[in-house]
Amino acid sequence: MSRLHDMGGRFGDGPVVPDAAAAPVFETDWHARALALTLACGALGQWNIDVWRHARERLSPKDYSRFSYYEKWTSALEDRLVDTGVLTREDLLGNRLGQGGDDLHVLASRALRADAVAAPLGKGGPASRDSDIAPHFVVGDAVRTRHPGGSALVDGGHTRLPDYAVGARGRIMLHHGAHVLPDSRAHGLGEAPEPLYAVAFKASQLWTHPEHPGDEVVLDLWQSYLQPDPNPEPDPNVEASA
Amino acid sequence: MAGLGQAAPMPHDHSDHPHALLPSEPALRVKALETILVRKGLIDPAALDEIIDTYQNKIGPQNGARVVARAWSDPVFKAALLADADTVLAELGYYGRQGEHMVVVENTPEQHNMVVCTLCSCYPWPLLGIPPGWYKSDAYRARAVRAPRAVLAEFGVTLPAETSVRVWDSTAEVRYLVLPMRPAGTDAMEEEDLLALVSRDSMIGTALAALPAAALPPTTAPPTTNGAQT
Known part of the structure; x- marks a missing residue:
């Protein structure tokens, strides 16, 4: 149903290994370089963050599992650069053979300069938008996530509804206003902003063997991922003394 | 940098992913991509240094x-x-x-x-x-x-x-x-x-x-x- 990146709840990964207190921000120089290269290429304006996330998700399962974190970034970046026509396969191959051309690229005027780095990092890219779609839910409403899951717009496409929360029952906790719908923007289908909510799910709604019945997971979910739950469990915040 | 033209053996036998075209060793691969982008004027190496400095030392x-x-x-x-x-x-x-x-x-x-x-x-x-x-x-x-x-x-x-x-x-x-x-x-x-x-x-x-x-x-x-x- 989903892809390897959608790993919430998966078994078999072993313990988390915390880093040392004095660990450097970047484990090696090339990690730092890969991150900076990605951000600088992003400034060329040829893709948005949803396209970028989907590019990483689209790595084959084999590559996704064998690549380290920044190898995934670098691979997805190469794929994006070629898919958008910024580079050609020949550019990549030519360089490998030591024959790179020196002609200036048509996008070179957009290259991020050192003295201009602070602006895009500081400006960010807010996802909030005005929307004509009225909120259907208020805080406290009982909802159920869409089932089956996956992208409703593109078969096998990008979505931010993780598999582990598909068909689960929860309650609206926060209304964040309207945000760009990644399922749409990742595929060039427009921003399609709609209401976004933080939805709280009891651990027992998500897991067959929850660690602790009182624990919760909260996910940010778009309105089109949700439907009203006609038969909700009692709201623990309303009937706390039950 | 030596080695750019001497890629490690490719793990893909028949992949058509563009990312299979560069050296598979990650440090070489990032360097190779940076080199291509700098030659075409798409990347200012000093901007990369600035981004790294920002997240290493300022934020x-x-x-x-x-x-x-x-x-x-x-x-x-x-x-x-x-x-x-x-x-x-x-x-x-x-x-x-x-x-x-x-x-x-x-x-x-x-x-x-x-x-x-x-x-x-x-x-x-x-x-x-x-x-x-x-x-x-x-x-x-x-x-x-x-x-x-x-x-x-x-x-x-x-x-x-x-x-x-x-x-x-x-x-x-x-x-x-x-x-x-x-x-x-x-x-x-x-x-x-x-x-x-x-x-x-x-x-x-x-x-x-x-x-x-x-x-x-x-x-x-x-x-x-x-x-x-x-």
């Missing part, structure tokens, strides 16, 4: 620690922060990429909060910088939502059974910062001294704020002035 958990220490010291600030983090953080200059929509969640004796991104690696960059390796690891992404208490134990944190755990999975562009509980025995401490008690992990929710030196067994070591640099 990091010291920003978040300042917000937490202030919230511990100033109830009016704390109330405003919990009610509307975006406005408060923008006034402090802690706005930017991957921190456009912030929510601060408060730990209490009844409720412990912990943040994850199961689908990728979303993280509040303007307040905490670049996420550590473990935050981006499969183990953390897979297990934080299903077994948060087991994960906390791997960080040396054991919560009382009566404390509920709420795990925030960052599935949209909203970023979450945990406001850890102010440790006991710090009532007399000034905001500047509290900074050293606020670790990066305590703001992700995989650690508690540190105890002050005065609450620890006597030691001859000098007190640290700022523990938030890493």
